[in-house]
Amino acid sequence: MATQAVTFIYLPGVYGDAFPHSSATLEGGWNGQGFHSEDWSVTPMEKIATPDGGRGYQAVVHLDDSQKGQIFHWGVRLHHADTGDASWAIVTEVNDTLSTAQECRFLFDGTPSTQRYFLTIHRHLGANKRLLDNGQWGAVFRTWAPNARQVDLVFGCYWDANDSKRIPAEPGTSLDRKRIGGGYIADDGNGIHPQLGTIAMKRDVFGIWETPADDDRLKSLSLLEHRFYMFRVTRDDGSVLMRSDIYSRCQSGSGNHDPQGSHYAGLLSELEGRVSCSVTVDPEKVVGPFETSYWPERREDFVSAQQFWADEYGSRRLPERVEDLILYELHLGALGFHHQGGGTLKDAMELLDHIAGLNVNAIELLPLLEFNGEAENWGYATSHYFALEFSGGGRDQFKHFIKACHQRGIAVVMDVVYNHFDHQADRAERYFDSPLPERDFYYWYEGRSEDYRYLQQSGNDYWKDNWYRGGYIDNMSTGDSPAFHQDLVRKLFISSAVALINEFHVDGFRVDQTTSMHAYNKVRATGREAGNVNIFGAKFLREFGRTLRLIKPAVLLMAEDHSEWVQVTTPVQFGGMGFDARWYSEFYHHLSGDTNSGGKAQLLRNASLSGSGGALQMDWFSGALQASSAQKVVYNESHDEAGNSEGPYLDSEWKPGGDSGKQYTSERSINVAVNMAPLFGATRDYAEARCRFAWGVTVLSAGTPMFLFGEEVGAEKRFKYNSVLQNREDLHGMRQGSGRNLYRFYSDINALRLNHSGLRSRNIGILATNNQGRVIAFRRWNDNQSFLVLASLADTPYASGYVVQDGSIEAGTWREIFNSDSRYYGGQDVGNGGAGIHCDQGRLNVVIPHAGFVVLAHERNHGS
Numbered sequence: 087m088a089t090q091a092v093t094f095i096y097l098p099g100v101y102g103d104a105f106p107h108s109s110a111t112l113e114g115g116w117n118g119q120g121f122h123s124e125d126w127s128v129t130p131m132e133k134i135a136t137p138d139g140g141r142g143y144q145a146v147v148h149l150d151d152s153q154k155g156q157i158f159h160w161g162v163r164l165h166h167a168d169t170g171d172a173s174w175a176i177v178t179e180v181n182d183t184l185s186t187a188q189e190c191r192f193l194f195d196g197t198p199s200t201q202r203y204f205l206t207i208h209r210h211l212g213a214n215k216r217l218l219d220n221g222q223w224g225a226v227f228r229t230w231a232p233n234a235r236q237v238d239l240v241f242g243c244y245w246d247a248n249d250s251k252r253i254p255a256e257p258g259t260s261l262d263r264k265r266i267g268g269g270y271i272a273d274d275g276n277g278i279h280p281q282l283g284t285i286a287m288k289r290d291v292f293g294i295w296e297t298p299a300d301d302d303r304l305k306s307l308s309l310l311e312h313r314f315y316m317f318r319v320t321r322d323d324g325s326v327l328m329r330s331d332i333y334s335r336c337q338s339g340s341g342n343h344d345p346q347g348s349h350y351a352g353l354l355s356e357l358e359g360r361v362s363c364s365v366t367v368d369p370e371k372v373v374g375p376f377e378t379s380y381w382p383e384r385r386e387d388f389v390s391a392q393q394f395w396a397d398e399y400g401s402r403r404l405p406e407r408v409e410d411l412i413l414y415e416l417h418l419g420a421l422g423f424h425h426q427g428g429g430t431l432k433d434a435m436e437l438l439d440h441i442a443g444l445n446v447n448a449i450e451l452l453p454l455l456e457f458n459g460e461a462e463n464w465g466y467a468t469s470h471y472f473a474l475e476f477s478g479g480g481r482d483q484f485k486h487f488i489k490a491c492h493q494r495g496i497a498v499v500m501d502v503v504y505n506h507f508d509h510q511a512d513r514a515e516r517y518f519d520s521p522l523p524e525r526d527f528y529y530w531y532e533g534r535s536e537d538y539r540y541l542q543q544s545g546n547d548y549w550k551d552n553w554y555r556g557g558y559i560d561n562m563s564t565g566d567s568p569a570f571h572q573d574l575v576r577k578l579f580i581s582s583a584v585a586l587i588n589e590f591h592v593d594g595f596r597v598d599q600t601t602s603m604h605a606y607n608k609v610r611a612t613g614r615e616a617g618n619v620n621i622f623g624a625k626f627l628r629e630f631g632r633t634l635r636l637i638k639p640a641v642l643l644m645a646e647d648h649s650e651w652v653q654v655t656t657p658v659q660f661g662g663m664g665f666d667a668r669w670y671s672e673f674y675h676h677l678s679g680d681t682n683s684g685g686k687a688q689l690l691r692n693a694s695l696s697g698s699g700g701a702l703q704m705d706w707f708s709g710a711l712q713a714s715s716a717q718k719v720v721y722n723e724s725h726d727e728a729g730n731s732e733g734p735y736l737d738s739e740w741k742p743g744g745d746s747g748k749q750y751t752s753e754r755s756i757n758v759a760v761n762m763a764p765l766f767g768a769t770r771d772y773a774e775a776r777c778r779f780a781w782g783v784t785v786l787s788a789g790t791p792m793f794l795f796g797e798e799v800g801a802e803k804r805f806k807y808n809s810v811l812q813n814r815e816d817l818h819g820m821r822q823g824s825g826r827n828l829y830r831f832y833s834d835i836n837a838l839r840l841n842h843s844g845l846r847s848r849n850i851g852i853l854a855t856n857n858q859g860r861v862i863a864f865r866r867w868n869d870n871q872s873f874l875v876l877a878s879l880a881d882t883p884y885a886s887g888y889v890v891q892d893g894s895i896e897a898g899t900w901r902e903i904f905n906s907d908s909r910y911y912g913g914q915d916v917g918n919g920g921a922g923i924h925c926d927q928g929r930l931n932v933v934i935p936h937a938g939f940v941v942l943a944h945e946r947n948h949g950s
Contacts, residue, residue, distance in 0.1 A: 088150075088151050088397075089120050089147055089148035089149060089150050089151065089910055090151060090194075090196060090197055090198050091147075091198045092146070092147050092148070092149055092194070092198065092199050092200075092201060093144065093145075093146050093200040093201070093788075094112050094114075094131075094144065094145050094146070094147065094160065094162075094199075094200075094201050094202075094905075095134075095142055095144050095201070095202045095203070095206065095305075096110060096131065096142050096143040096144075096162045096175065096202075096203050096205070096207065097136055097138075097140070097142045097202060097203065097204050097210075097302045097948060098140055098141070098142060098205045098637075099140065099141045099204055099205050099206035099207055099208065099209045099210060099476065099503070099520050099581065099584075100140050100209065100584065100637070101138070101140055101209065101369065101370060101588070102139070102140060102141065103133075103141040103167070104140065104141065104205075104637060105141075105164055105582040106166065106336060107165045107166055107167045108165060108166045108766075109131070109133070109164075109165045109166050109167070109877070110131040110133070110143040110162055110163065110165065110175065111128050111129060111130055111131060111158065111162070111163050111165065112126060112128070112129040112130075112131050112143075112145040112147070112160065112161075112162060112740035113127070113128050113129075113162070113163060114126055114129075114147065114154075114158060114159065114160030114675065115158050115159045115160065115163070116147060116149060116158060116270075116305070118211070119150065120148050120150035120153065120344045121150055121152075121153060121154055121398075122149070122156050122158065124516075125784040126159075127618060129147060129623075130145065130170070131143035131144060131162070132144050132145065134718060135217070136217075137210070137216050137217045138210065138214060138216070139215055139217065139370075139512060140209065143162065144318075144593040145289050145818075146649025146822070149194055150194055150471050152197075152825075153194050154194060154196030154819060155195075155196075156194070156392070157191055157192070157193055157194075157708060158191065159189045159190070159191050160174070160190050160191075160192055160201070161174065161188065161189045161926070162175040162176060162203065163175060163191060163363065164636075164834065165438055166637065173543065173636055174188060175205070175636065175730055176188045176190060176203060177205065177629050177632035177633045177636065177730055178187055178190075178203075178460040178629055179575065179625045180322050181283040181571065181573075181627065182795040183618055183622075184679050184726065185620045186254060186625070186628070186794065187243065187655065189378055189383060189631075190246055191411075192743070193654040195496075195894065196568050200397075203696075203870050204577065205633060205636070205705065206577065206580060206581040206584045206585075207577045207578075207581050207635055208333055208472060208556065208582070208584070208585050208614050210228060211226065211228045211229065211230060211294070211332075211333045211334070211336065211574075212227070212228065212331050213226075213309075213310060213315070213331060213334070213335075213364070213366045213367075214226055214227075214228075214310075214330075214474070215307065215310065215368075216299070216304075216793065217645050218299070218305065218336040218444045218684055220304070222306075222881055223306075223307050223755065224299075224305045224306060224307070225297075225304045225306070225307060225308075225309040225366075226294065226296065226297055226299070226304065226308050227239050227287070227293070227296070227316050227331075227890055228286075228287075228294055228296045228306075228358065228424070229287075229295050229317070229331060229332070229333075230293060230294050230295075230299070230320055230332075230574050231289075231293060231294075231295055231317075231327075231362065231518060231519040231938055231945070232292075232293025232519070232527060232628065233293075233320070233321065233322040233519040233520040233525050233527070233732065234289075234295065234319050234320060234322065234853045235322060235324065235534075236287075236319075236320040237287045237289075237295040237316040237317050237318070237320070237519075238284045238285065238286050238287060238317070239284060239285040239287060239297055239315060239318075240271065240275075240278045240279075240284045240313050240317070240318050240328075241276070241278065241279040241282040241283075241284075241313060241314060241317055241337075241829050242268065242269060242270070242271050242277055242278065242314030242315060242316060242363035243255070243268055243277065243278075243279040243282075243314060244261070244266050244267060244268035244269050244314060244354060245266075245267050245268050245290065245510065246265060246266070246267070247265040247266060247353055248259055248265055248574075249267075250942065252268070253408075253884050254279055254281070256310055257282070257308075257311070257312070257313055258308075258311050258313075258382060258383055258540035259382075260381065260384050260524075261373070261380060261381065261382040262356055262379060262380055262767075263379060264353075264355065264382040265352040265353070265376075265382045266353065266355070266381065267351060267353055267354065268314075268350075268353065268725045269314060269338035269339055269354040269363050270339070270347045270350040270356055270357055270361070270362055271316050271343055271363060272328070272345065272347055272348055272350065273326075273327055273328055273330050273347035273348075273400070274349075275318070275328075276349045276655055277350065279314070282313075283303075283424075284318070285297050285298070285301055285303065285304075285743070286586040287317075289430070291814055293511065293893065295317075296652050296678055306673065307368065308557065309366060310366045310384075311368065312365055312366060312367070312368045312370050312382035313365065314338055314363035314364070314365055315331070315363060315364055315365075316328045316329060316331070316363055316364060317329045317331065319518065319519050320643070321517075321518045321519050321520050321521065322519060322522075322525065323520065323522075323800075324522055325521065325530065327760070328347075328513065329513060329514070329518055330360070330361070330362070330363070330364045330470070330514055331364040331549075332470060332471070332472075332514050332515060332518075332578065333366040333471075333515055333578075334365065334456075334470050334472060334473050335365075335366075335369060335457050335472050335473055335474055335481065336365040336366075336367050336474075336476070336481060337359035337360060337362050337363075337364060337470055337473045337476060337478065338354055338359070338362040338363045338365050338476070339354060339355075339356075339357030339358050339359040339360075339362030339363075339366070339476065339477035340354070340355050340357070340416075341355055341356035341357050341358055341359075341360055342356075342358050342360045342382065342458075343356050343358055344361050344510070345357075345361070346361075346471070347743060351367065353736060356457065358458055358470035359456050359469075359470075359473070359475065359476050359477070360470065360511070360673070360909065361507060361512075361513045362457050362509070362515060364473075365382075367481070368388075368587050369391075369491060369585075370390065370391050370532055370671045371389070371390060372388065372389055372390075372482050372485055373388060373396040373482040374387055374388065374389045374392055374394070375387060375942060376432070376435070376486045377479075377483065379431065379447065382642070383482075391589070393431075394489070395489065395591065396491070397489075397833065398489050398492050398493065398591065398598045399446040399492055399765050400492070400493040400494060400495060400850050401607050402493075402494060403495060403635070404447075404492060404494025404495060404496075404497050404593065405447045405448060405497055405642075405663055406421040406640050407666075407804070408594075408642055408643075408644065408666035408667045408717075408719075408790050409554075409666075409846055409847070409848060410447070410791075410838065410840075410846050411448040411497070411504060411642070411666075411790050412445070412446045412447055412448065412451065412785065412791055412836050413449070413450045413499065413719070413790065413791065413792035413793075414444065414446040414448070414449050414704070414792075414793065414795060415450045415452070415721075415724060415792055415794045415795060415797065416428075416434070416437075416441075416449055416450065416451055416452065416678075416795045417451075417452040417464060417465075417725065417805070417810065418430065418431065418433070418451065418452070418478045418818065419432055419462070419463075419464075419465075419478070419810050419811075420795070420810050420813075420814055420899040421437060421814075421817075422814070423432060423435035423814045423816040423817070423818075423819075424816070425817065427476070427576075427811075428462070428475075428477060428811060429478070429480030429737060429814075430477075430478050430479045431478055431483040431484060431487050432478075432479060432483070432484075432584065435466075435486070435487055435492050437817065437818075438490055438491065438494060438496075439674055440817060440818065440821060441496065442494045442495075443495065443497055443833055443838075444798055444829070444833050445831075445832075445833050445834075445836035445837040445840055446496070446836060447495060447496055447497060448496060448497040448498070448499055448503060448593070448594075448642075449491060449496055449497070449499065450499040450500075450596055450708075450792065451498065451500055451543070452464050452465050452466075452501050452725060453465030453466055453468060453501050453502065453503055453590070453598075454475050454484065454500065455468045455470065455472075455473065455474065455475065455502070456469050456470035456471075456473040456474070456475055456510070457469060457507055457508060458476055458510060459606055459815075460812060461805075462805070462808050462809065462810050463892075464807055464810075465501075466501075466564070466598060466942070467503070467506070467507070467508045467509050467564070467565065467593060467727070468501050468502075468503050468507065468508060468601050468705065469507065469508035469511050469514040469515070470514060471578060471579065471580055471582035472585055474583075475792060480784055481590075482728065483590055485571060485589075485590055485591070485592060487590040488590055488592065489591070489592050492591065493610060496589075497590055497593035497594065497642065498593050498594075499592075499593060499594040499595060499642055499644070500586060500592050500595055500596070501595075501596045501598060502579075502582070502596070502597055502598065502762070503584065503598040503599075504563060504568065504593050504597060504598070504603065504630075505561055505563040505565075505567070505598060505599050505600075505602040505603050506565025506566060506568065506602075506627070507529075507565060507566075508566065508568065509564065509565055511641060515528035515529070516528070516529075522535060522800065523535045523554050523558065524557065524673065527569060527572060527575075528568060528569060528575055528653075529558060529561075529566050529567065529568060529569055529916075530558070530559045530561070530566070530567045530568065530569045530570065530571070530573075530607075530616075530619055531557040531558055531569075531939070532557040533557050533933035534557075535556075535557060537556070537557065538553050538554060538555075538556030538557055538611050539554075541556050541590075541611060542554035542736055542823070544760055545562070545892075546689060548610075550923065554808035555610060555611070555802040556610055556611030556612075557609065557611065558610050559604065559607050559608065559609060559616050559920050560604070560606075560607070560608050560609075560610045560612065560838075561602035561606045561608075561619070561623075561764065562572075562599075562602050562606040563598075563602045566610075567603075567616075567619055567623075569617065570622035570623050570626045571618070571622045574653075576625075576626045576629055576630075579626070579630065580629060580630050580633050580634075582758060583595060583630065583634060583761060584633065584637055585633070587634070587637060587638050587641065587646075588637070593641070593642055594641055594642025594643060594644070595634075595641070595642070595643055595644070595721075596623060596644045596645075596646065596669075597627075597630075597643070597644070597645050597646065597665075597845065598646050599646050599647075600627060600645040600646060600649050600654065600663075601627060601646075601648045601649050602623075603620075603623030603624070603650075604620050604623040604627060604628060604650055604651070605623075605651075605750065606620075607620050607623065609618035611634055613870070624663075626634050626651070627654075628661075628662070628663050630651075630663070631643065631658045631662070631663045631664030631665065631803075632658045632664065633807070634664075635658050635664055636948075643665045643666050644665060644666060644667050644668065644669065644681065644719055644790075645663070645667075645668045645669070646668070646669045647665070647668040647669065648669075648671065649796070649876045654668055655668060655717045660765075665717075667716060667717040667718055667719050667789070667790050668717065668719065669718075669719045669721075669724075670688075670705060670710070670713070670714065670719060670720050670789060671717035671786075672710050672713070672721075672778070673710045673713075673714060673718065673720040673721070673787075673789065674686065674721055674722065674723070674724065674727060675687075675710075675712070676688070676689065676703075676706055676707040676710040676732060676785070677689055677690060677707060677780055677783065677914075678720055678722055678723060678727070678758060678780060679688040679691050679692070680692065680727070680733045680734060680735070680752045680753055680758040681727055681731045681732060681752050682732045682733060682734070683733075686706065687702065687703035687704070687706035687707040687909075688708075689703070689707055689780075689879060690706070690722075690755065690758050690759055690776055690779075690780055691700050691734075691758050691761070692782045693763060693776060693860070693879045693937075694759055694761040694763075694776070695703045696757065700878055701857040701858045701860070702857060702860045703857060704855040704856060704857050704860060704861065704862045704879075705857060706855055707855075707857040707862065708852045708855045708862055708864075709781070711783065711788075711850065711852065711862070711864060712850060712851075712852055714772040714787040714788045714789030714850065714852050715788035715789070715848045715849070716786045717911065718789040718790070718847075719789060719790045719791075719792055720784055720789035720790065720791055720792070721791070721792040721793060721794070722755060722780040722781055722793060722797070723754070723783060723786045723793060723794045723797055723804060724757050724792065724794055725794060726752070727824070728752065728754050728794055728802075728804060729750050729751055729752055729754065729804025730748075730751065730752065730804070730806050730807050731748075731806050731808045731812075732750065732751060732752070733751045733752035733753065734750055735750060735751055735753050735757075735762060736749070736750055736751075737749060737750065737751045737804075737806075738792065739806070739809060751804070751806075752804075753797070753804060754797075754802055754805070755771075755777050755780060755797055755856045756773045756774070756777055756801070756916065757802060759772070759773040759776035759777055759780075760772055760773045760776075760815060765800075765802065768792060771912060772881075772937060774800065774827060774828055774877065774911075774912055775798070775906070775907070775912075775913065775935075775937035775938055776937045777797070777828065777940075778828070778831050778906040778911065778913075778938060779794060779877060779878075779879060779906065779937055779939060780939075781831075782835060782875075782877065782906055782938075782939045783862070783875070783877055783939065784917070785835055785836060785839050786843070786845060786866065786873075786875050786939075786941065786945035787850065788833075788848050788849065788850035788866070790848070791839070793832075795817070796815060797815060797828075797858055798821075798828060798829050798832040799817055799818065799819075799820035799821050799824070799825025799826075799828055800824060800825045801815050801820070801829050802815070803815055803824075811932045827831045827910075827912035828911070828912075830910055830911055831906065831911040834904070834910075834911075835904065835906075837865055838844065838903070838904055838941065840871070841863075841950055842871055842950060843868055843870065843871060843873060843949060843950060844866055844867050844873055844941075844947070845866050845872065846872075846873030846875060847866065847867065847868040849866060849867050849868060850864055850865070851864060851892075851894055852864050853865055853874070853890055853892040853894070853895065854890050854891075859880060859888075860878055860879040860880040861876070861877070861878045861884075861888060862876075862877050862878075863875065863876045863890045865892075865894060865895065868946055870947065870949040871943070871944075871947040871948070871949065872943070872944040872947065873941055873942065873944070874887065874890075874895065874930070874932075874941070874942040875939055875941050876890065876932050876934050876939060876940055876942070877934070877938070878936065878938065878939070879933045879937055879938070880936055881936055881937065882914040882936050883914075883933070883935045883936045884933060884934040885905075885916060885933060886933070886948075887928065887932055887933050887935070888931070888932055888934050889930070889931050890928075890929075890930050890931075890932065891928050891929040891930070893928045895929075895930055896925065896944055896946075897926060898924070898926060898945055898946065899922040899923065899924055899925075899944075899945040900922065900923045900924075900930065900943065900944055900945070901918075901920065901921075901922050901923070901941055901945065902917055902918040902920070903919035903941055903942065903943045904941040905918075905935065905938070905940050905941075906935065906937040906938040906939050907935030907936075913935065914935070915940065916933065916935040916938075917935060917940055918931055918932060918933045918935070918940060918942075923942065930942075
């Protein structure tokens with residue numbers, strides 16, 4: 087019988103060659119005669135240029151006509167010449183709750199066909215380059231709207247705000263940033279550019295709408311030069327609404343005003359980004375100057391991405407392992423103490439020398455992708471996953487910031503949120519092409535909305551008006567669960583991360599509340615566990631890890647995960663999610679503990695409450711300290727606990743009807759250390775000493791240490807959600823003033839960890855705990871180095887020494903190499919000096935300062 091050609095194409099979906107040193111083979115369930123076979127055959131693939139400017143792989147297989155109606159399984163394997171390894175390149179699991187198989191499937195219909203696999207989709211959906219048949223570049227716009235009756239591409243406009251007639255500027259015309267008007271299209275179409283017209287889009291079988299290739303307006307790259315645009319969507323009920331491009335690389339607005347669909351003639355700088363027009367961007371170009379007074383930038387301002395990144399690295403190497411990191415957690419919006427409005431990337435650039443001086447080697451940024459609320463919002467509600475929040479400076483300034491970090495040897499880790507979307511995503515994900523909740527395809531919905539109408543009679547005032555929300559999924563985040571069973575929803579998040587790696591050179595990610603995706607899901611109306619949502623949430627996290635490890639094997643991945651599920655940190659090659667470490671909140675609760683969390687040691691808080699003779703649960707804390715070795719990110723303070731969680735301290739800003747349960751809240755470490763006593767004189771000395779203890783046992787633990795910005799100078803004001811600006815502090819001024827001693831301490835103890843591999847290892851052993859004496863001692867080591875840490879929260883020093891005896895302590899001479907009580911840090915110099923301390927039969931007598939610690943090194947230590 088005859089055969090039919092089936093073409094298989096593997097599309098990485100990135101610009102250039104994602105795998106320059108790799109060949110590929112096609113593997114599938116057919117034999118050499120084109121018949122179905124359980125024994126998969128292997129066919130070499132050809133590397134090809136792809137229409138998106140990248141490189142892919144292609145192979146052709148001839149299947150026998152008699153196999154019509156047969157389902158064939160297939161996949162692709164990459165062979166890496168530089169390492170000699172091979173990787174299975176299908177990262178997506180089949181859409182089956184009972185299977186984790188990673189393979190593609192298709193039904194052979196007896197005709198020639200093409201089967202494609204997209205590793206990522208950000209070069210396919212959205213506004214992108216397309217290689218035309220004549221070899222020239224054109225533009226193509228695509229959006230996913232499977233329920234829509236029609237989708238049209240429409241163009242927006244902007245004007246000089248001083249022009250009373252509001253005549254649209256010629257596309258690409260640069261104006262003073264402070265006087266740009268427009269950038270919004272109302273629901274009735276007001277704001278559509280009167281000359282540029284509309285382009286009707288066409289739907290494919292997968293529900294993706296695409297602009298036609300034969301439209302002359304799309305046959306050049308001019309439409310990718312800062313054109314304002316939106317999609318006019320005719321939904322399945324006939325209603326017509328404006329929708330932004332969820333794959334937009336830039337949202338035009340940078341303010342906080344939402345016109346809510348009505349006409350808008352105000353300033354672009356006052357318009358909320360998430361509801362504004364999307365803006366086309368050429369991702370292969372970067373604005374050369376860090377800032378300009380006008381926007382859009384002019385053609386002569388741009389340089390190629392290759393040229394921009396040419397001087398990216400300095401003499402200090404970037405860290406490549408999570409265990410080598412010291413993380414500085416930073417919220418951009420909290421900077422800019424000396425100017426109006428929220429902090430910006432310019433403020434962050436000005437803080438870099440301060441950060442580098444702390445000897446940290448990684449900055450973890452709170453979310454920066456497009457969100458609602460400017461600086462007052464922490465950013466944990468993303469609307470557009472490829473656009474940088476414009477109020478903070480936008481995409482090109484972010485590239486400048488990352489390059490400046492890399493030149494100083496500082497890695498950049500981004501906090502990303504995939505467990506829910508923006509809460510007011512009405513112009514983005516929410517009801518994109520249908521008003522029906524069950525067709526709200528970016529969100530998981532159980533059943534039909536009519537199934538929940540009974541909730542109107544439940545007697546609950548909320549459900550009376552919101553009964554239709556009964557089928558959405560509550561995952562203990564602040565929003566509804568995304569539809570992780572939808573391939574394009576998973577690919578949205580994953581492709582965003584890949585774009586941040588490839589286009590922005592981001593080094594890693596902290597993924598927000600992963601437990602909300604794989605463990606916490608329940609149907610809102612009933613509270614019933616939504617097991618399938620948990621299963622597909624886990625599938626997403628495995629696909630996320632596989633994709634990123636394929637694109638960048640050394641990517642740094644951390645999860646905010648409050649489970650102990652081993653799969654979270656199991657490498658992807660062994661079926662896990664592939665995270666390097668997970669946040670360990672138990673460490674904080676036992677160490678600092680000013681949140682309402684019972685059954686914890688809460689050392690810092692309890693030290694401030696009990697008298698000098700009061701016992702502390704050092705043994706409880708020792709359990710958390712020991713557990714830090716199990717791939718944990720540990721911290722003495724994070725954004726969640728610095729004034730935003732429930733705690734023991736009265737919130738003077740709290741108002742009835744505000745945050746539920748947060749009339750009493752948490753505080754900054756320096757306040758917790760002395761129970762909110764005024765910070766002057768001896769009280770401040772005690773507060774700083776206890777803060778040194780807290781960071782010391784954190785940075786010397788076996789986990790990956792992290793601290794919140796401001797801790798290094800004794801920040802006092804709470805870091806509270808929706809109250810960021812009024813609580814800003816002058817970090818630069820504090821470094822020179824009240825915080826100078828703490829800054830020196832942080833700089834030196836961080837350098838100690840960075841310069842000694844034994845302190846960066848995962849090896850730790852608890853030597854002693856004394857609850858009544860408030861003492862803990864532990865050992866840190868690797869093959870070349872051994873250290874002892876002896877720490878105390880007692881109010882008086884062990885000036886005559888404290889005896890520790892343990893068989894694991896090496897015999898010989900030990901010397902003090904660090905003392906938190908140094909006068910250089912504001913202490914009293916109580917310690918062991920430079921004299922050697924002899925250890926015999928595991929017994930050691932060591933002077934320990936009050937509310938402090940010493941570090942001893944063995945005389946045989948070598949290496950770094």
